[in-house]
Amino acid sequence: MTSTVIDTISVWAIPFLIGFIPLFGWLRGVKVYETFVEGADEGFKMAIRMIPFLVGILVALNIFQASGAFDAVIHFLSRPLGHIGVPSEVVPLILVRPLSGGAALGVTTGLLQHYGPDSFVGRVASTLQGSTDTTFYVITLYFGSIAVRRTRYALPVALIGDLAGFIAAILVCHYLF
């Protein structure tokens, strides 16, 4: 029931906004098309502005993965985390989730195919994937785009939130499934 309501909202959200915003603007006397184009012009610049941050993250992450360092960290952490109820299969996902959305999606896809979506690992992976965002990337991009260099306590706060989300995801799956 709730999921169909949510599905309906999600299907309608974008078409609704694309119809409603210009209509509202027109009723308020805004030259809608000219204004749209003027705003859209910024899209290219904004996308270009993302490039340095994306290059920074993806190159660093690729080095870490291709070198085998990532596997070493996973190997090192799997056992202690396993003792506290974290399935060792999802450890890579926990580590990669805050760093790269694309890589996390790849890991989740792999887990779902290998262990099956309805297995415990599959369910935990699905929940982890959906419940937080790529923290490190968002922080570098958002602050970088306005040339803020001193990010102060932003990263610790965001990572604490991520960690809480991971713990909650694993506990809820243990409890429900």
Add this chain to the structure above:
Amino acid sequence: MVNVVWLLLIVGGLVVSAMHHSMLAVTQAIVTGSEKAVEIAFGFVGIMALWLGLAKIAEESGLMQGLARVMSPLIGRLFPGIPKDHPAMGNMLMNMSANILGMGGAATPFGLKAMEELQKLNQVKDRASANMITFLAINTASINLIPATVIALRVAAGSRNPTEIVGPTIIATCVSSIVAITADRIFRRIYRDRHPNG
């Protein structure tokens, strides 16, 4: 701290690679990483242009300011010092709504626009303001009611009940948001004590 993590990924990776003799693979990965970055950014151009165009209409027509005013009793407390109908508020709200509804492509342009607006209110331009950090804390915890991508992945993998993870996801995402906001409040207080002008 961001600097340290970044450096650790690179130097740590290179040291391990020297031990594993995987330098060739690493060199290859560096090249593909930088190419991929440009690919992703260009893939964003269209959707960013679309949403920034609509955002401009919403701003000129007063819709953004109106939205900010209506919602400000709810989230105004989280962002002290931002005027009620400031465009920063409207853009942050649009960003949060886009995240909640799973409109991933729309969240980034509104988020970056919100940061621009917050920067106008920021007194020390190269240092993050407390409100920026609160916004990012909420943003990275990403309250997300419709994990559409995950559901699609589960369908593709042949799940018997692809949406069964929606409930757990909502619980986890709420926990991470609440904890992030609480941590932000605590840090905000510590930093204000240490930096009387911050």
